[in-house]
Amino acid sequence: MLAELASQAFWIGLLKIIGVNIVLSGDNAVVIALAARSLPARQQKAAIFWGSGAAVVMRIVLTIFAVALLALPWLKIIGSLLLFWIGIKLLVPEEDTGDIDASDNLIAAIRTILIADLVMSIDNVIAVAAAAQGSYVLLILGLAISIPLVIFGSQLLLHLMERWPVIITVGGGLLGFVAGEMLVTDPALAGPMESMGIRFNDGNPTIGEVKLALIAGAIGAAAVVAAGTWLARRKRAGPASGPLGDAEPPRS
Amino acid sequence: MYNAPSRFPRNAQLMKILVAVDGSKGSLDAVQCLVDHADWYRETPEVHLVTVHLPVPQLPRMGLAVGKAQIRKYYEEEGEERLAAAKRKLDAAGIAYVAKVLVGPVAESIVKHARDKRCDLIYIGTRGMTALGKALVGSTATKVLHIADIPVLLVK
Numbered sequence: 027m028l029a030e031l032a033s034q035a036f037w038i039g040l041l042k043i044i045g046v047n048i049v050l051s052g053d054n055a056v057v058i059a060l061a062a063r064s065l066p067a068r069q070q071k072a073a074i075f076w077g078s079g080a081a082v083v084m085r086i087v088l089t090i091f092a093v094a095l096l097a098l099p100w101l102k103i104i105g106s107l108l109l110f111w112i113g114i115k116l117l118v119p120e121e122d123t124g125d126i127d128a129s130d131n132l133i134a135a136i137r138t139i140l141i142a143d144l145v146m147s148i149d150n151v152i153a154v155a156a157a158a159q160g161s162y163v164l165l166i167l168g169l170a171i172s173i174p175l176v177i178f179g180s181q182l183l184l185h186l187m188e189r190w191p192v193i194i195t196v197g198g199g200l201l202g203f204v205a206g207e208m209l210v211t212d213p214a215l216a217g218p219m220e221s222m223g224i225r226f227n228d229g230n231p232t233i234g235e236v237k238l239a240l241i242a243g244a245i246g247a248a249a250v251v252a253a254g255t256w257l258a259r260r261k262r263a264g265p266a267s268g269p270l271g272d273a274e275p276p277r278s
Numbered sequence: 279m280y281n282a283p284s285r286f287p288r289n290a291q292l293m294k295i296l297v298a299v300d301g302s303k304g305s306l307d308a309v310q311c312l313v314d315h316a317d318w319y320r321e322t323p324e325v326h327l328v329t330v331h332l333p334v335p336q337l338p339r340m341g342l343a344v345g346k347a348q349i350r351k352y353y354e355e356e357g358e359e360r361l362a363a364a365k366r367k368l369d370a371a372g373i374a375y376v377a378k379v380l381v382g383p384v385a386e387s388i389v390k391h392a393r394d395k396r397c398d399l400i401y402i403g404t405r406g407m408t409a410l411g412k413a414l415v416g417s418t419a420t421k422v423l424h425i426a427d428i429p430v431l432l433v434k
Contacts, residue, residue: 053337060334060344063352112338119336138344146340188332 036164042157043168046204048176049197050150052187053116055180057142061135062180069132077139078177084140085147086169092155093165102212105152106205110250112149113201116194117254118261139177153204198254199247206246207239293323296397297375298388298422300329301360304405308433309364312401313371325368325375326395329360330384353381385421392428400430 058077062070095101158165176183187193210219210231224231224238231238297312299305309327316322331353357379368375380387392400404419423430 052335053340056334056337057340057344060348060352063355064348115338118338120338120340142344146337184334187335191335194335194337 036161039157039159039161039164040168040171043154043164044172044175046153046157046200047150047168047172049193049200050153051147051172051176052183052193052197053146054143054150055176055183056187057146058139058177059180059184061138061142065132065135069135073132073135073139074177074180077136077143078174080136080140081143081177082170082173084143085151085173086166088147088151089155089158089165089169090162092151093158093160093162096152096155096208097160097213099212099214102156102208103214105156106208106212106246109149109152109201109205109208110246113198113205113250114254114257116149116201117198117251118258149201153201156204156208195251195255199251202246202248202250203243204246205250206242206244209246210238210242292321293319293399294326294395294397295323295399295401296326296328296388296392296395297364297401298328298330299360299364299403300384300418301363302403302405305403306363306367307405308401308403308431309367311431311433313367313373316371316373322373325373326391326397327361327364327368327375327377328380328388328391329357330380330382330387331357332384333381353379384418385425388418388422389426392426398428400426400428401433402430403433405434 058074062073062077065073092105096105154165154169158168209215216226216231219231219238220226224233226232233241295312297308299309312325334349334352361377361379365375365377378391380391382390388400388402391397400422402419402422419430419432423432
């Protein structure tokens with residue numbers, strides 16, 4: 027483990043996991059910030075503390091599971107397609123906000139934070155598992171550092187996303203990048219690619235001197251951003267409400 | 279040219295003024311200016327005090343965890359915080375006002391509200407939360423000035 031800590035690849039990998047997790051956790055942060063607000067000030071900290079603690083454990087378990095799954099052939103391809111879909115959906119604004127009652131007790135708020143973390147983290151789990159490239163040390167360290175950062179900084183992240191909605195587009199692009207990388211590194215594709223004349227350098231498919239994963243990632247990022255913004259624009263041009271929507275309740 | 283009566287109809291009733299604040303110290307200058315110079319106007323004007331909250335991003339599956347009422351409450355609470363100091367100033371000066379938290383793009387929402395309420399004048403500070411320095415006019419104030427179709431008073 028010490029040898030692993032000293033290598034440069036380790037630190038780059040760690041930064042990648044933390045970066046992926048923070049950018050992709052914007053949606054979770056929004057929910058956490060809003061869920062904690064409805065509690066009395068004294069309980070807000072407790073809700074965030076317990077909610078985040080449970081979320082860290084839950085996320086680490088899920089991601090370890092995902093890392094193990096991704097070693098199997100075909101599953102990287104499936105995961106990558108799932109990430110493409112999630113990335114595109116992220117860029118298309120959702121209008122049907124439900125009519126859920128605000129939770130004004132501690133347990134309900136913690137439950138909300140956990141449910142939100144579970145349903146909104148599929149993208150992070152897959153992306154982080156892919157970025158960890160099989161190293162559990164990297165994975166656990168990266169998650170343990172970034173999840174509390176997201177949870178305690180949720181209010182700040184919410185305000186940043188309100189001011190610069192482009193952060194969401196960056197998140198979508200990042201998902202597309204990881205998805206592209208995953209797609210071409212699936213073990214099931216190694217055989218066909220080799221027969222197509224693609225060289226393998228340390229097990230990484232390479233075209234010329236460039237890693238194929240890098241090229242596929244860039245294409246994936248561009249594809250998600252393009253498809254997402256196109257769909258969002260088409261949806262906005264439709265019969266949807268204006269930019270203000272129903273944000274302002276009518277007053278008599 | 280100020281001789282186009284159709285563009286600026288003289289209001290037979292009270293003058294209506296919209297004051298926009300963002301909770302920062304700089305933006306309070308606009309309120310202070312209004313308070314200090316309330317006697318510029320023949321009668322105390324009708325004051326609309328507003329602050330604008332940017333909309334929260336609409337993300338997939340967010341509806342599973344957060345309801346509309348919760349988001350509205352969030353806007354109201356944060357908005358009230360930003361209005362508090364301005365309200366105190368107006369209360370102390372004995373100027374009546376209607377306060378409101380708007381949601382949307384900042385400059386556009388201010389101008390739209392002024393139009394909806396048929397305000398005659400917009401007061402806005404030039405140094406708000408996003409000010410870079412004293413030399414610059416705030417970006418929000420600049421935008422309001424650009425898109426408003428009524429007079430805008432920039433308070434330095």
